[in-house]
Amino acid sequence: xxxxxxxxxxxxxxxxxxxxxxxxxxxxxxxxxxxxxxxxxxxxxxxxxxxxxxxxxxxxxxxxxxxxxxxxxxxxxxxxxxxxxxxxxxxxxxxxxxxxxxxxxxxxxxxxxxxxxxxxxxxxxxxxxxxxxxxxxxxxxxxxxxxxxxxxxxxxxxxxxxxxxxxxxxxxxxxxxxxxxxxxxxxxxxxxxxxxxxxxxxxxxxxxxxxxxxxxxxxxxxxxxxxxxxxxxxxxxxxxxxxxxxxxxxxxxxxxxxxxxxxxxxxxxxxxxxxxx
Amino acid sequence: xxxxxxxxxxxxxxxxxxxxxxxxxxxxxxxxxxxxxxxxxxxxxxxxxxxxxxxxxxxxxxxxxxxxxxxxxxxxxxxxxxxxxxxxxxxxxxxxxxxxxxxxxxxxxxxxxxxxxxxxxxxxxxxxxxxxxxxxxxxxxxxxxxxxxxxxxxxxxxxxxxxxxxxxxxxxxxxxxxxxxxxxxxxxxxxxxxxxxxxxxxxxxxxxxxxxxxxxxxxxxxxxxxxxxxxxxxxxxxxxxxxxxxxxxxxxxxxxxxxxxxxxxxxxxxxxxxxxxxxxxxxxxxxxxxxxxxxxxxxxxxxx
Numbered sequence: 063x064x065x066x067x068x069x070x071x072x073x074x075x076x077x078x079x080x081x082x083x084x085x086x087x088x089x090x091x092x093x094x095x096x097x098x099x100x101x102x103x104x105x106x107x108x109x110x111x112x113x114x115x116x117x118x119x120x121x122x123x124x125x126x127x128x129x130x131x132x133x134x135x136x137x138x139x140x141x142x143x144x145x146x147x148x149x150x151x152x153x154x155x156x157x158x159x160x161x162x163x164x165x166x167x168x169x170x171x172x173x174x175x176x177x178x179x180x181x182x183x184x185x186x187x188x189x190x191x192x193x194x195x196x197x198x199x200x201x202x203x204x205x206x207x208x209x210x211x212x213x214x215x216x217x218x219x220x221x222x223x224x225x226x227x228x229x230x231x232x233x234x235x236x237x238x239x240x241x242x243x244x245x246x247x248x249x250x251x252x253x254x255x256x257x258x259x260x261x262x263x264x265x266x267x268x269x270x271x272x273x274x275x276x277x278x279x280x281x282x283x284x285x286x287x288x289x290x291x292x293x294x295x296x297x298x299x300x301x302x303x304x305x306x307x308x309x310x311x312x313x314x315x316x317x318x319x320x321x322x323x324x325x326x327x328x329x330x331x332x333x334x335x336x337x338x339x
Numbered sequence: 340x341x342x343x344x345x346x347x348x349x350x351x352x353x354x355x356x357x358x359x360x361x362x363x364x365x366x367x368x369x370x371x372x373x374x375x376x377x378x379x380x381x382x383x384x385x386x387x388x389x390x391x392x393x394x395x396x397x398x399x400x401x402x403x404x405x406x407x408x409x410x411x412x413x414x415x416x417x418x419x420x421x422x423x424x425x426x427x428x429x430x431x432x433x434x435x436x437x438x439x440x441x442x443x444x445x446x447x448x449x450x451x452x453x454x455x456x457x458x459x460x461x462x463x464x465x466x467x468x469x470x471x472x473x474x475x476x477x478x479x480x481x482x483x484x485x486x487x488x489x490x491x492x493x494x495x496x497x498x499x500x501x502x503x504x505x506x507x508x509x510x511x512x513x514x515x516x517x518x519x520x521x522x523x524x525x526x527x528x529x530x531x532x533x534x535x536x537x538x539x540x541x542x543x544x545x546x547x548x549x550x551x552x553x554x555x556x557x558x559x560x561x562x563x564x565x566x567x568x569x570x571x572x573x574x575x576x577x578x579x580x581x582x583x584x585x586x587x588x589x590x591x592x593x594x595x596x597x598x599x600x601x602x603x604x605x606x607x608x609x610x611x612x613x614x615x616x617x618x619x620x621x622x623x624x625x626x627x628x629x630x631x632x633x634x635x636x637x638x639x640x641x642x643x
Binding site for chain 2: 183185186187189190191192193194195196198199200202203205206207222223226227230242243244245250253254255260263266267268269270275278280326327330331333334335336337338339
């Protein structure tokens with residue numbers, strides 16, 4: 063975290079304000095980041111098992127003078143695109159496509175960059191039939207011991223297991239107004255207090271803001287956004303995130319893979335708080 | 340959107356004793372499935388499976404220990420206690436109050452019971468969730484105990500059996516709870532590294548972040564007949580996504596039909612099945628070699 067982040071703290075946005083900003087339809091989405099930060103993007107499609115899920119995009123690209131595998135949830139900016147993208151809620155075939163691309167990245171020694179932006183995993187009947195639980199679990203497993211560096215950047219909503227499935231990484235970055243939550247605040251309010259209208263209270267209680275999660279040692283970096291949020295000046299937001307991703311990638315690319323895997327293990331192994339009687 | 344997540348207060352019953360409505364004189368229990376009265380002694384002798392209709396009633400974590408060879412169980416990590424890492428600001432009962440109530444009700448410090456024991460003479464590490472403890476939701480203690488169980492099994496070179504029932508990640512621990520899904524998966528890679536199997540038994544009900552993590556990538560997945568297993572809850576699918584669900588949706592049999600689990604096994608057959616699996620995995624002639632030297636060399640090549 064740098065000075066810019068600390069300065070904006072003075073604005074006193076509530077967690078619920080940030081939820082709204084994280085969900086803003088004009089906020090840049092994964093393909094905007096790829097278009098602006100990468101060259102030669104070649105999108106790869108399909109899970110080779112069932113279909114191609116437009117809610118997750120991925121492929122090869124050049125970023126910071128090297129080939130990377132970029133993968134991300136893709137939301138739409140309007141209703142039509144959101145119907146196509148299922149509002150960024152991935153189906154099992156989306157996670158399985160991501161797994162395929164990650165394994166391929168491992169095969170060719172290519173680093174992985176994930177953009178996280180999803181309200182939640184798709185909760186429809188068909189997704190259950192095709193094993194949504196298994197798909198997310200497999201993604202987590204693939205990322206736990208993938209033998210290439212992984213960076214995850216939360217650029218909007220990091221919603222529950224659907225977000226975790228693209229964010230088990232060596233470094234987790236969050237934009238200042240992005241959120242990362244165990245469940246969408248509406249769902250949490252419903253589970254906890256049987257009233258989804260209490261979502262703003264849930265947003266506060268869940269500690270879902272970037273700064274909260276930095277203080278809880280869950281994420282590694284909070285990336286500042288332009289005043290008023292990323293949607294006010296997308297180019298500025300994209301450049302700021304790109305600079306940080308590059309810096310982290312340069313750092314972890316220097317680490318020998320066995321060491322990196324050990325560090326990844328330890329990074330997750332120590333998450334949790336308990337007392338010992 | 341907010342209408343979407345509303346649901347009735349009565350929807351999620353975590354409370355009370357494990358299933359089987361006690362009927363006054365305590366000698367008889369009413370089966371929730373067939374509504375017949377069952378003599379309690381007969382029910383206990385039948386592993387809490389209704390002798391009239393075969394309904395598998397819920398059992399507490401402690402009751403599940405009977406699955407092991409008599410007297411073989413040693414509990415581990417019982418000293419790990421839950422805290423309130425977020426200082427969770429609840430509108431209703433505080434997290435601390437909920438914990439105390441659940442502890443009093445179940446006699447457990449948190450939802451997961453862990454230890455080592457034997458089945459049909461084969462040693463294994465075991466974890467069992469207790470649904471009466473906050474829906475056996477996965478928080479820090481659950482994640483830590485399970486991770487330790489996986490690492491212990493790896494160190495001892497024995498299989499791990501997880502008996503899983505859960506409503507999902509524990510909301511009161513926020514993203515810390517969500518991250519337990521990754522943490523436990525990490526720890527289980529140690530077990531895989533030493534070539535010991537993880538056998539997951541899914542019992543009623545198993546949902547959310549637990550279904551979407553370690554049990555769904557176990558080497559063998561077993562479920563009890565009729566157990567409800569899924570990622571998204573049925574009410575969410577019906578009321579929010581407005582989809583009609585067929586009878587038997589998200590049951591163990593449904594999961595088997597869709598290729599998500601290996602088998603549906605009745606409670607009285609579990610010991611035999613698990614015992615046989617442990618013997619089969621244990622009687623290999625060749626040691627497990629997961630990393631070959633060429634792969635290590637590839638690891639030394641700098642990244643693009």
